[in-house]
Amino acid sequence: MESDVVISVQEVVKTFPRADGTPARVLDGVTFDVHRGETIVVMGGSGCGKSTLLNCLIGELPVDGGRILYHAARMPSSRDISGMSESELNELRKHFGILFQSGALFNSMSVADNIALPIREHSSVPARLIETIVTLKLEQVRMLEHREKMPAQLSGGQKKRVGLARATALDPEILFYDEPSAGLDPVTSAAIDELIMDLSRKLLVTSVVVTHEMDSAFRIADRMVMLDRGRVLKIGSRAEFEILRDAPPDSLARHEEKLMNQFLNGYGRGPLTDATGTSEFERLITAG
Amino acid sequence: MDDSPLGGSRVPFASPLRKVVEAVGDAVLSVGRRIAGMVRFTGEMTVVLRETGRWIGRSLLRPGLRFRRDALAAQMVRVGVRSIGIVVLVQVFIGIILVLQLAPTLENYGQIEQVATVVAIATVRELGPLITAIVLSGFAGASIAAEIGAMKETEELKALRAHALNPYHFLIMPRFLATVIMMGGLAVIADVVGVFGGFMTSWLVLDIPPLTYLDITQAALDHTDYLTGLFKAGVFGMLIALIACCEGLNVTGGAEGVGLATTSTVVKSIVALIGVDAMFTAVFYVFGI
Secondary structure, eight states, rough: OOOTTEEEEEEEEEEETTTTTTHHHHHHEEEEEEEOOOOEEOOTTTTOOOOOOHHOOOOOOOSEEEEEEOOTTSSSSEEEEGOOHHHHHHHHHEEEEETTTTTOOOOOSOOOHHHHHHHHHOOOOHHHHHHHHHHHHHHHOOOOOGGTTGGGSSSSHHHHHHHHHHTTTTTTTTTESSTTTTTTTTTHHHHHHHHHOOOOOOOOOOOEEOOOHHHHHHHHHHHHEEEEEEEEEEEEEEEHHHHHSSSSSSOOOHHHHHHHHHHTTOOSTTTTOOOSSOBBHHHHTTTO | OETTTSSSOOOOOOHHHHHHHHHHHHHHHHHHHHHHHHHHHHHHHHHHHHHHHHHHHHHSSSSSSOOOOOHHHHHHHHGGGGGGHHHHHHHHHHHHHHHHHHHHHHHHHOGGGHHHHHHHIIIIIIIIIHHHHHHHIIIHHHHHHHHHHHHHHHHHHHHHHTTTTTTTTIIIIHHHHHHHHHHHHHHHHHHHHHHHHHHHHHHHHOOOHHHHHHHHHHHOOOOHHHHHHHHHHHHHHHHHHHOOOOHHHOSHHHHHHHHOOOHHHHHHHHHHHHHHHHHHHHHHHHOOO
């Protein structure tokens, strides 16, 4: 594992049983590296396996094949997440933060308590200092005036901001984002993206973002990974993907390039859509 | 319709006998599925019990690991304190019903005062814990299942794990302990209130002197009656908590799934409570306890 590689995803396979009992390969030999300090965006249509990949990365789902190696700066050596015990996994989880699609705030706690919880549970920091850290984290996401509110009193965008503050509460080295701008209006979405870029710069964290929002992906990504039916279609820099996006479809020779071009531009017609206008993703989902 | 080898079409054979065989087959399959479901659910409850027990042990023995006293206290208030009113009300009615139902029969035998014995034994050994548990399954069990189910659906459980916090330690353990402890406390209240209901009815309606009633009650009960009642209450509390937590953890399908889990918690709890109570009563009878 190269020294600046924080996460190395190697030939990862994940299967789920179909309704008829046969296994469906949701991830089929996914391989890529995440380098220290970069923001990598994993994208693809619905059902392509990106959420499954995220769940495997955070240890929520065990992989059926391959390895996911972590080498955080505060870890003595790289470790395969699939071989970890519960306590080892919990130790690793203290190195990363996650922003969930819905924010996933604890509804029974105030905004401040949501952020204080991981600090209170995983450190011996005195209560006063915890208050100061919470204030700092809320300032970072510009939510300080909402600190005593309950999650039910917040908008979708505000919940994500608080979720982001909570994700950074333990000063993690790696931040995972699950569809950070899903369900938000374009302005709020752009504000969240700016926040992600801001935090990446200020906290020097490595970020893994799973999204199918192309505007957001092109705003925040250093590198991009395109998934299709559980396989990596392309890994490249943002610039490479921009060239692919901006190319006229007729100028592209390979089927995969045409497919990515359609996805990146959100065209209704192309190799991803059949004559009825049904996309390949919809067909995959309805086929189970 | 399939093509016949002789040409033309073959009409599907649907004789009454075939319909009966199919119906029996469906019924057997359905029973089999239910039994398999019960076995699976019992297995899940065992896993939840094992994990909860592990976390209780860890919290008590491992230095630095929080016992979550605040969460336990909050759950005790939610599960127990808020249920006191309804338990008192139901148990007073039970005491009244017992006295009024038994009075005519006992009067025929010239043993009207013995209504105190029946009320005391029935309440302390049986109805106190059982009725309280049934009330608690609807009051607290359904609420625990709905809360955990909603937390699962809104990714809160996932968020807990992502923050290296174990849901068994953080959520299940306080709810489990609170239900068991408060079930014991509520059963004691139910015993007292049930006997009180019987006492008041006997005094005001049957004109049994209060002191006579209390003397008979005292003579009718010994420490095994209290202990068997309390033991049952503890087991009932465990059952309610385990069923509610399992149902909550198994929720899928959004709001509809949460609704189904709460209904299922109440139904399963009532069946399990009465079944386990019957089993205990039989065991106590055989061993003369």
